[in-house]
Amino acid sequence: MPVENTSEDTNAGDRGSSLVQGQSSPLSSKGRGPTGIVTVVSLSMSGKDDVNKRCTSDIIDKFFSTYRELLSRCVRDFRGFIVASNQDEATVVFQQPWDALNCCLTIQTAFIASSWPDEILSLASCARVEEPRGMAGKTLVFNGPRLQIGVSRGKLESEYDFAASRTKYRGNELHVSLEISKLAKGGQILANTAAWGEVQRSQLSPCFHNDTGRHKIDKCERKQRLYEVLPSALAERSKWFGTTCSNCGDKIRPDQGYIKALGRHWHLKHFRCCHCNNPLMDSYIVKDGMPYCLDDFFTLHARTCHGCDTIITGSYIEAMSNYWHPDCFVCQKCKRAPEGSENIYELNALPFCLKCYHEVSNSVHEAHRKAQHKTRLSPVAKPVRADELKHRTVIKS
Structure with a gap:
C-alpha cells in the first residue's frame, strides 16, 4: 500500500x-x-x-x-x-x-x-x-x-x-x-x-x-x-469515551466507582481532603474551591461561638463583632431570645434585653460605687435590632 x-x-x-x-x-x-x-x-x-x-x-x-x-x-x-x-x-x-x-x-x-x-x-x-x-x-x-x-x-x-x-x-x-x-x-x-x-x-x-x-x-x-x-x-x-479522573487523568472504567464533586469526576480514592490527603467518602466542606474533611475544616477554619466557646458546625449568627450559635445568642440574664423588632443591648460584648440591661448595668455601677471604683462599660452607640442580625450557615456537601 x-x-x-x-x-x-x-x-x-x-x-x-x-x-x-x-x-x-x-x-x-x-x-x-x-x-x-x-x-x-x-x-x-x-x-x-x-x-x-x-x-x-x-x-x-x-x-x-x-x-x-x-x-x-x-x-x-x-x-x-x-x-x-x-x-x-x-x-x-x-x-x-x-x-x-x-x-x-x-x-x-x-x-x-x-x-x-x-x-x-x-x-x-x-x-x-x-x-x-x-x-x-x-x-x-x-x-x-x-x-x-x-x-x-x-x-x-x-x-x-x-x-x-x-x-x-x-x-x-x-x-x-x-x-x-x-x-x-x-x-x-x-x-x-x-x-x-x-x-x-x-x-x-x-x-x-x-x-x-x-x-x-x-x-x-x-x-x-x-x-x-x-x-x-x-x-x-x-x-x-469514558470519564476521566480529575486527579490522576486516567479513565474511570465502568466497573470502577467514582465521585462527582466540584464539577468534575474522581476515582473514589482520589477525591481527597486538601489538608490531610485522606479520601473523602462522606461529607466534606468546600472553602476557596478546595475540599476539606469535616475535622480539618473545623480545626482550621471553623468559627467559635462567643457564647459557649465551642466550634460552630451549623447555622450561626454574626453580631457584636462575634459569632454565636442561634441558641446562645440570648439575653445573658433571662435567657430569652430576641423576637421581631426587639432591640438587643450590648454590655461587655454580651447581649441583653432592655429590661435586663438596665438591671445589670445598674447593679454593676452600684457594686463599683461601693468599692469606690469606676467601671468602664462597653459603649452602646446603637442598639442591635433582632431583624438586622446576620444569619449564616456552614454548608456541608
Whole structure:
C-alpha cells in the first residue's frame, strides 16, 4: 500500500522540533500561512491498520481518496494551512482558535454524514453505530472512520520557503497538539485550555463540551486541562469515551466507582481532603474551591461561638463583632431570645434585653460605687435590632 508521505520531517517525533515540510499530496497547502501565535490541530484516524490489512487495494484507494478530499475541503473552508500530512494524519495551523475548532466540528459532522464502502463499515473501528433516542427513533453516533483530534494554541516559529512556495513551521506546540490527539479517542476532539479558553460559545457552531480533567503531556512541565468538544448532534459520543479522573487523568472504567464533586469526576480514592490527603467518602466542606474533611475544616477554619466557646458546625449568627450559635445568642440574664423588632443591648460584648440591661448595668455601677471604683462599660452607640442580625450557615456537601 503506497503512502503519500514525501517529506523528510513529517514523523510524529520530529514535528515539535524541526521545520516541517508539506507533501505533494491533496493535503498540502501552498503560499503563506498563519504566523505568530496560532492554533495547531493534529488529527489521525483510529483503526488505520484494520483498513490496510482487511480491505482490498481498490477499496483502500477509494477510501483514502474520500478521506483526504473531506479533510482538504473542511480545512480550506476555515482558512487552515496544512503543515504536514501522510496517509491518515495531518497537522494544520489556524490563525484564529474559533476557526480551528469550527473546522474540527465540521470534520466530525462531515465524516459521519458521508457514504463509506460496506467493506469499511464492516470494520469494528469504522462501524456504523446507532443509539435509541426516545420516541424519535435512533441517533447516529458513529459512521465510518473515527478521527482523533488534538487542539493546542501557542507561538510557532515560521519561515517562508521561496523554493517550495510555502511556509514552514517549528515549535513545541506542534508536538503538544500531536500528543493531545494521541489521548483522544476515535471520533473525539480534545482541546487544551490555551485553545478552548480563547473562544466564546457564540463563535462556535452548536457544540457540546466537557472538562475531562488534567492530563500529562510529554514535554510539558505541568499537566494540562483538556476539554472534550463535540458537535451537539454527536453529544451521545461522550459516554463512549469514558470519564476521566480529575486527579490522576486516567479513565474511570465502568466497573470502577467514582465521585462527582466540584464539577468534575474522581476515582473514589482520589477525591481527597486538601489538608490531610485522606479520601473523602462522606461529607466534606468546600472553602476557596478546595475540599476539606469535616475535622480539618473545623480545626482550621471553623468559627467559635462567643457564647459557649465551642466550634460552630451549623447555622450561626454574626453580631457584636462575634459569632454565636442561634441558641446562645440570648439575653445573658433571662435567657430569652430576641423576637421581631426587639432591640438587643450590648454590655461587655454580651447581649441583653432592655429590661435586663438596665438591671445589670445598674447593679454593676452600684457594686463599683461601693468599692469606690469606676467601671468602664462597653459603649452602646446603637442598639442591635433582632431583624438586622446576620444569619449564616456552614454548608456541608
